[in-house]
Amino acid sequence: MLAMSHAPQTQPPAFASVLDPASLQRLHELDPEGANRVVERVLRAFETSLTRLLPQASQALAQGDHEMLRHVAHTLKSSSASVGALELSRCCSEIENRLRQMQFDGLAERLARLNAEGGRVLAAVRSLLPD
Amino acid sequence: MTPALPLADELAAKPPEVLLVDDDEVNLLLTAVALRERGFDITEAGGGEHALQLLADWAPDIIVLDAMMPGLDGFATCRRLRAMPGFENVPVLMLTGLDDDASITRAYQAGATDFFVKANQWSLLAGRLQYLLRASRTRIELERSQAKLARAQDLARMGSFDWRRAGAAGSGGSLMLSAQGLRVLGHGPGDHVSLRGILRLVQRAERRSVLRLLQGVAQHSSVLATDVPVALPDGRQRIIHVEAEPEFNEHGHSVGYTGIVQDVTDRRVAEDRIRHLANFDSLTGLPNRRQLVWRMERAIEHARRLGHPCAFLLIDLDRFKIINDTLGHAAGDELLMEVALRLRACVRHSEQVTEGALEAVGSRAHRTLEAVGRLGGDEFIALLPEIGDERDAQRVADRILEVMRDPVLVGGQECFVTASVGIAIFPRDGTSVADLMRNSDVAMYSVKSQGKDASAVYSPQLAGRGREKLELESALHKAIERDELVLHYQPMIDVRSARMVGAEALMRWQRGNMLVPPGDFIPLAEESGLILPLSEWALREAARQARLWKNSFGFDNAISVNLPSRMFERSDLVDQIHQNALSYGIPHRMIQLEITETGLMKELQSVIPALHQLKEIDVEVAIDDFGTGYSSLAYLTTLPISELKIDRSFVRDLGVTPQSSGIVTAIIAVARSLNLRVIGEGVETLRQMEVLHRLGCSLMQGFLFSRPIAPDDLELWLKQTVLPRRAPWIGQANELDVGGLAPRALGGRPF
Numbered sequence: 001m002l003a004m005s006h007a008p009q010t011q012p013p014a015f016a017s018v019l020d021p022a023s024l025q026r027l028h029e030l031d032p033e034g035a036n037r038v039v040e041r042v043l044r045a046f047e048t049s050l051t052r053l054l055p056q057a058s059q060a061l062a063q064g065d066h067e068m069l070r071h072v073a074h075t076l077k078s079s080s081a082s083v084g085a086l087e088l089s090r091c092c093s094e095i096e097n098r099l100r101q102m103q104f105d106g107l108a109e110r111l112a113r114l115n116a117e118g119g120r121v122l123a124a125v126r127s128l129l130p131d
Numbered sequence: 132m133t134p135a136l137p138l139a140d141e142l143a144a145k146p147p148e149v150l151l152v153d154d155d156e157v158n159l160l161l162t163a164v165a166l167r168e169r170g171f172d173i174t175e176a177g178g179g180e181h182a183l184q185l186l187a188d189w190a191p192d193i194i195v196l197d198a199m200m201p202g203l204d205g206f207a208t209c210r211r212l213r214a215m216p217g218f219e220n221v222p223v224l225m226l227t228g229l230d231d232d233a234s235i236t237r238a239y240q241a242g243a244t245d246f247f248v249k250a251n252q253w254s255l256l257a258g259r260l261q262y263l264l265r266a267s268r269t270r271i272e273l274e275r276s277q278a279k280l281a282r283a284q285d286l287a288r289m290g291s292f293d294w295r296r297a298g299a300a301g302s303g304g305s306l307m308l309s310a311q312g313l314r315v316l317g318h319g320p321g322d323h324v325s326l327r328g329i330l331r332l333v334q335r336a337e338r339r340s341v342l343r344l345l346q347g348v349a350q351h352s353s354v355l356a357t358d359v360p361v362a363l364p365d366g367r368q369r370i371i372h373v374e375a376e377p378e379f380n381e382h383g384h385s386v387g388y389t390g391i392v393q394d395v396t397d398r399r400v401a402e403d404r405i406r407h408l409a410n411f412d413s414l415t416g417l418p419n420r421r422q423l424v425w426r427m428e429r430a431i432e433h434a435r436r437l438g439h440p441c442a443f444l445l446i447d448l449d450r451f452k453i454i455n456d457t458l459g460h461a462a463g464d465e466l467l468m469e470v471a472l473r474l475r476a477c478v479r480h481s482e483q484v485t486e487g488a489l490e491a492v493g494s495r496a497h498r499t500l501e502a503v504g505r506l507g508g509d510e511f512i513a514l515l516p517e518i519g520d521e522r523d524a525q526r527v528a529d530r531i532l533e534v535m536r537d538p539v540l541v542g543g544q545e546c547f548v549t550a551s552v553g554i555a556i557f558p559r560d561g562t563s564v565a566d567l568m569r570n571s572d573v574a575m576y577s578v579k580s581q582g583k584d585a586s587a588v589y590s591p592q593l594a595g596r597g598r599e600k601l602e603l604e605s606a607l608h609k610a611i612e613r614d615e616l617v618l619h620y621q622p623m624i625d626v627r628s629a630r631m632v633g634a635e636a637l638m639r640w641q642r643g644n645m646l647v648p649p650g651d652f653i654p655l656a657e658e659s660g661l662i663l664p665l666s667e668w669a670l671r672e673a674a675r676q677a678r679l680w681k682n683s684f685g686f687d688n689a690i691s692v693n694l695p696s697r698m699f700e701r702s703d704l705v706d707q708i709h710q711n712a713l714s715y716g717i718p719h720r721m722i723q724l725e726i727t728e729t730g731l732m733k734e735l736q737s738v739i740p741a742l743h744q745l746k747e748i749d750v751e752v753a754i755d756d757f758g759t760g761y762s763s764l765a766y767l768t769t770l771p772i773s774e775l776k777i778d779r780s781f782v783r784d785l786g787v788t789p790q791s792s793g794i795v796t797a798i799i800a801v802a803r804s805l806n807l808r809v810i811g812e813g814v815e816t817l818r819q820m821e822v823l824h825r826l827g828c829s830l831m832q833g834f835l836f837s838r839p840i841a842p843d844d845l846e847l848w849l850k851q852t853v854l855p856r857r858a859p860w861i862g863q864a865n866e867l868d869v870g871g872l873a874p875r876a877l878g879g880r881p882f
């Protein structure tokens with residue numbers, strides 16, 4: 001099953017720097033027996049969503065579609081927080097807030113940071129999912 | 132609110148159904164899992180469009196909407212679903228981002244019930260959902276119970292109101308009426324109605340007293356319960372029942388009233404109708420006897436308290452019976468209605484009595500007692516609750532006599548009706564309703580006996596006639612209609628065969644427990660003319676009895692009825708007898724008539740035609756008390772009569788004085804020579820019977836055989852005395868018969 005089920009461990013696992021263990025623990029508590037494979041389903045859904053949304057964000061920026069960008073940021077903000085990708089969530093939040101306040105400068109750097117962090121989160125999530 | 136309502140139970144047993152709408156699969160999945168974990172039945176939708184599709188044929192208990200969604204976002208979805216029938220009140224929880232104040236405002240504007248900041252705090256979310264569901268259930272239950280209440284109130288034409296007292300600042304009190312309450316008062320659900328506005332609906336005459344009542348109630352913080360007549364804005368006249376209880380604040384000060392208004396018009400109309408039927412005469416609409424007696428009692432009480440006189444005028448129509456008999460009852464009713472109208476105009480007639488005010492000292496409310504009422508038949512009463520003196524009553528009586536003198540058109544025919552009015556005045560002529568009624572009756576009757584169409588005030592020595600006699604006469608007047616008269620029968624005996632050969636009918640008056648003998652009322656009846664209706668009744672009753680006896684024991688003789696000579700002067704006597712015989716199915720000969728010798732001789736010329744007619748139809752006539760008058764033998768020979776009855780005074784002295792037997796012998800001789808039957812009256816002893824028989828008279832009646840007795844007793848007497856041949860006179864009679872006197876045939880079958 002999931003590596004998560006071996007937690008807690010003395011050495012923080014590799015994904016721990018990207019995914020908040022406490023958040024993952026809360027996920028795990030939703031289905032402590034694993035009978036519904038909730039954690040796996042959530043992580044898979046997140047992986048799918050992230051895989052879809054990251055390119056969408058880049059495309060939105062390229063097309064100057066701020067509304068689309070804002071929506072991607074908003075969606076990703078709450079789902080990444082749910083799986084413990086707190087840094088990613090913060091990136092999203094920052095973009096969303098700027099857009100809401102009509103601050104359109106510096107979006108490219110922030111999107112680059114979002115993509116980089118997104119890549120790390122994607123790798124961490126994949127490491128937790130069975131093949 | 133009691134939680135244990137069926138709806139709550141039903142929902143508690145079933146997990147609440149939640150529609151969860153979020154475009155983000157991760158969140159959707161997580162939230163769904165978390166909420167299922169907490170006992171909710173979750174249906175997921177990935178967007179607004181999908182959600183609305185689901186709602187087309189399904190109604191969840193609660194809807195959770197993500198605010199930010201591509202396409203149809205949470206706000207638009209919420210607005211759409213609120214517009215769908217049945218979703219006006221379903222709870223909607225909007226999920227918004229943190230610090231997103233704009234979304235919160237938009238959520239409420241879109242019709243969301245509440246908002247919730249998106250976070251992974253599932254317990255908080257579940258708690259919020261539970262809270263919203265509970266509020267929703269409470270709301271549904273409340274709506275149901277309000278709907279039920281509204282329906283019930285509508286059915287009862289009832290609504291509630293709430294009145295707050297004016298504040299310390301002196302602002303006017305405020306009135307809140309429920310929609311039903313507004314409807315009761317003829318207003319629409321949205322109308323604003325003030326207390327002042329409502330008071331304006333109250334009928335002018337009542338407004339002051341209603342206002343006084345309200346002020347009194349408010350001042351004492353007492354319970355309010357009253358009926359108020361109102362004219363609604365659309366002009367309908369209704370009666371509104373108002374009932375309210377005071378409400379108090381924590382300091383015990385009354386802060387206002389809560390209560391109900393109810394349209395009770397229909398009930399009141401029905402009650403009034405019942406009261407009217409019980410208190411008013413249905414033909415004339417005037418107060419009836421019961422209502423009159425009630426008013427008279429009130430009037431007497433009031434007059435006693437204030438020390439003034441009051442008057443009762445008894446009005447009896449003259450000749451009403453003749454009109455009724457000749458023109459029919461419908462015409463009689465028409466006449467009574469017209470008379471009622473005329474009489475009403477003679478007094479300040481009050482339809483209704485203002486009852487409550489009667490007790491108030493110094494009030495003039497007793498004047499509303501003044502009225503004309505109908506006691507029954509053709510008898511009316513005018514009640515004057517306050518008069519100065521006798522002359523006031525006399526004036527009203529004069530007015531009554533005056534209005535009656537105009538002809539009345541009934542059945543297309545002009546009739547002349549007059550009235551006799553008797554006046555009795557409280558306290559002089561009596562202090563109770565019964566006394567005053569009786570004395571007004573006595574006064575009225577004195578008018579009747581002195582020619583009618585006048586009025587008289589009661590006095591103990593009315594026209595020099597004794598009060599008792601007047602009362603007696605007045606009572607006798609009613610004896611026939613009250614069925615107080617009876618006939619008793621004294622058998623006539625043929626002593627040769629010891630059989631009954633007929634019976635004489637003798638009138639008795641059953642007055643209360645007393646049986647008044649004829650001597651005490653027949654002379655009075657003769658004097659007043661009442662003898663005519665009494666005689667008519669006797670003829671009818673005798674025919675009826677003849678029929679009954681014919682049925683029960685084969686009676687086939689005659690019943691003999693005493694008639695005054697005046698009856699023989701009436702052209703319809705023969706017709707009456709014929710009609711009676713016809714109605715009861717008996718032959719004419721079963722009725723025989725008796726006229727006194729004195730009566731016959733006095734009116735001889737006018738009686739003779741009737742005697743001839745009677746003979747033609749086989750009705751025999753006997754001359755009663757024969758020997759006391761001054762019969763002209765010349766006439767006797769020509770009169771169509773059948774029998775002489777020897778006066779009891781001669782029979783009494785038989786065997787005592789020689790003269791008496793001489794007279795009896797002479798009478799018997801006359802009878803023989805004229806071929807008349809002869810019968811001895813007043814036979815009390817065997818000696819009298821023996822002598823009478825010896826002298827040639829075998830037909831007798833008297834106490835020796837039987838006193839006059841009730842018809843049933845006569846049957847018993849026949850059965851127990853005559854048929855078994857048990858009486859002492861029977862043996863004696865047989866012996867006499869052996870004595871060899873010539874037997875004399877007598878018609879009819881002997882008993």
